[in-house]
Amino acid sequence: MNNLKIKQKTFLPRIPNEVRRLKNVIESPETPQIDIGPHCSDPYDCDFKGTCWKHIPQYSVFNISRLNKDKKFDLYNQGVVTLDQIDLGQTDLNPNQVLQVQSEVNGTTHIDIEEIRNFTNGLNYPLYFLDFETIGPAVPKYDGSRPYQQLVFQYSLHIQKISNSEIIHREYLADPSQDPRPNFIEQLIQDCGTSGDIIVYNIGFERGKLNDLIEVFPEYSKELRGIINRLKDLMIPFQQKWYYTPEMRGSYSIKYVLPALVPELSYDGLPIKEGATASNTF
Ligand code: SF4
Structure with a gap:
């Protein structure tokens, strides 16, 4: 409680200036020149992502599995956007993230037969x-x-x-x-x-x-x-990347795993594609 009071005391005097600054932004005919960053989803996903993130391809460094958000933006700020632009010798990734990058760049499927068996x-x-x-x-x-x-x-x-x-x-x-x-x-x-x-x-x-x-x-x-x-x-073999194909795009969600393994059973062909539709229909 005391901690909050201290925070509040230091924050309150800044509010009038902050309000003035934001009003100026609203009144300005120019769009502020701010690049994308962690602020785009903190504290909430921003409604303008559709505009500001247009230059980010559908599959990018932002899809690297379990990579910390700051590290993703470190790569982006160095001009690294797609997986083939990553220098694996210079980038700190865990073995599964390296596997994801290599699989995408080389178009290879990884199968750990021993673990799956x-x-x-x-x-x-x-x-x-x-x-x-x-x-x-x-x-x-x-x-x-x-x-x-x-x-x-x-x-x-x-x-x-x-x-x-x-x-x-x-x-x-x-x-x-x-x-x-x-x-x-x-x-x-x-x-x-x-x-x-x-x-x-x-x-x-x-x-x-x-x-x-x-x-x-x-x-x-x-x-x-x-x-x-x-x-x-059944998610474990895919989560552990004992079976991984480039089509999974770093995800072990059933929505990526199923069409990657059995393309004819893709969710896209189903009248009810996911749980939310099933729930709404019920
Ligand atoms: S998406 Fe939102 S938070 Fe991110 S740069 Fe655009 S306006 Fe700013």
Whole structure:
């Protein structure tokens, strides 16, 4: 609290000058000559990015995976915009970032067969491939929920009992007129059985939703914890760059990984392309 008071005391006298400066900017017929920088997204993304960032190509140093924002602008300020302009001998990048740059420049795909084999050998059949969809209403619709809380209303589950066996599909889509969660839980518990790995993409999401359900419906806690303990994350091989192609553009999001691996299954061809559309449609 005292710290805030000190900050406030030093900031307050600057406000009249700052207001004058900003008024001058608004009244000036000229656009201020300010280059892009960290200020474009701090504290929020600026609405003028569409104009000021026009000279930045769709894939640039700003897409280097997990590269600190200041380092991105250091490169930009040295005139380095595209990945082929990076001097790897002079630039401090981690091994995965170097892999991303080399893959783009040389057009190569990187596959770490050993790590991928360890991952797939560690999977236990039957395999369950699970994906949740959620809604997040601003005004809570159901008891035991809060504003904007993501509530599960749909899942898709593909089941493979043994290696190379036929894939069975199960799904749940709630009736929007009632709380979707109790029926969702009951059917999920039934469909997931009691053994085998449950594979998701980005484990934090599904695990988080299951923990939310346990909080509101503790009577299902034992079964839901059993499901949580069986979750495995298919994102890991891509996040670790055990499999990486230039088309992934430094991302391990399913939206980049899927079309890179299976172009005919691109999200672009689907009537509902992502979770937000599914949620709005529901
Ligand atoms: S995008 Fe916004 S913050 Fe960035 S330079 Fe343009 S006007 Fe300034």
